[in-house]
Amino acid sequence: MLDGLAVVLFQPKFAQNVGAAARACANMGCAELVLVAPRDWSLELALPMATAKGEPVLRAARVVGDLGEALAGFAHVYGTTARTGGWRKGLLAPRAAAARVVEQCRGGARVALLFGPEDRGLTNEQTEVCGQLVTIPTAEASSLNLAQAVLLLLYECLLADQDAPRGTPRAPAARNLASHAEQELLFAALREALLAIGVLKDQNTDYWMLPVRRFVQRTPLRRAEFNMLMGVCRQMRWVAERAGLLEPAADPGREPGSGKGEA
Known part of the structure; x- marks a missing residue:
């Protein structure tokens, strides 16, 4: 099966x-x-x-x-x-x-x-x-x-x-892998962060995000790695806001410079 x-x-x-x-x-x-x-x-x-x-x-x-x-x-x-x-x-x-x-x-x-x-x-x-x-x-x-x-x-x-080789064990459910929904949250955050620092341009943004998507999806993304990358995106956005490249997010409870991601 x-x-x-x-x-x-x-x-x-x-x-x-x-x-x-x-x-x-x-x-x-x-x-x-x-x-x-x-x-x-x-x-x-x-x-x-x-x-x-x-x-x-x-x-x-x-x-x-x-x-x-x-x-x-x-x-x-x-x-x-x-x-x-x-x-x-x-x-x-x-x-x-x-x-x-x-x-x-x-x-x-x-x-x-x-x-x-x-x-x-x-x-x-x-x-x-x-x-x-x-x-x-x-x-x-x-x-x-x-x-x-x-x-x-x-x-x-x-x-x-x-x-597959006989006797190859089937691993238990991979609870520590990021789900597709979490991956989509990450890609949205990456897109916003890369736009903020000028790596991506406003034109054909989705097309130029494809290599980023394929790179991230090349290996299994664990939830701890998802949290880390979400934290990197938040830090990039915070730096862009401080540099005047981006309007501050409407999130008064967000801790500036925090690298902690969200699951």
């Missing part, structure tokens, strides 16, 4: 595809399915495609209203894309991604595989919150059916899990 791994479907368009994706999850041993603002959602239409094997996964699927809520509890997020170039750099093939996913899951982290809607995929803004992007190579017609893409990625994860 792919413990700690979840499939997250962002705004899936067709309930039948959700059902087929649930069946793929059951086939490959992934028990967790999350639906983010599904369009025209119908359990009745999804159930036949899930079949009896996928029905338990489908019925247990968590339905949430936005992407932030869906990803909040995960330490690592892998986004899928058929488009390349521009913002979509450093793409992993499914096999390479699966090896990392399994290693992270065996280390006790919770990992999400994020899939976009059938008609348009993930936008640049949505891929921005992913620590890594994955693309499935094809001979032509790069856009795959949603359930096919889910099946292919989970198949590679299952193989990687089976190929």
Whole structure:
């Protein structure tokens, strides 16, 4: 079983595809399915495609209203894309991604595989919150059916899990890793601090933040490190305020120069 791994479907368009994706999850041993603002959602239409094997996964699927809520509890997020170039750099093939996913899951982290809607995929803004992007190579017609893409990625994860050395212990839940929600707080603080000291410019700020995001997300971010970096950001902002580069924050209780972060 792919413990700690979840499939997250962002705004899936067709309930039948959700059902087929649930069946793929059951086939490959992934028990967790999350639906983010599904369009025209119908359990009745999804159930036949899930079949009896996928029905338990489908019925247990968590339905949430936005992407932030869906990803909040995960330490690592892998986004899928058929488009390349521009913002979509450093793409992993499914096999390479699966090896990392399994290693992270065996280390006790919770990992999400994020899939976009059938008609348009993930936008640049949505891929921005992913620590890594994955693309499935094809001979032509790069856009795959949603359930096919889910099946292919989970198949590679299952193989990687089976190929792990026998007796490899599975670590307990990684309670000391920063969650995706905490990482997003950190990136917002880093963005503000780097803007304040002139490292980032006001134009295309999100694009130029991508290398910073990828750098921070390259290794597991522990909560103590999250606290430390949040403290660094607060100190940078305080220095910028003292230098007149930034308006003081409306936080009279904040201790100037404090390096202590917030969890």
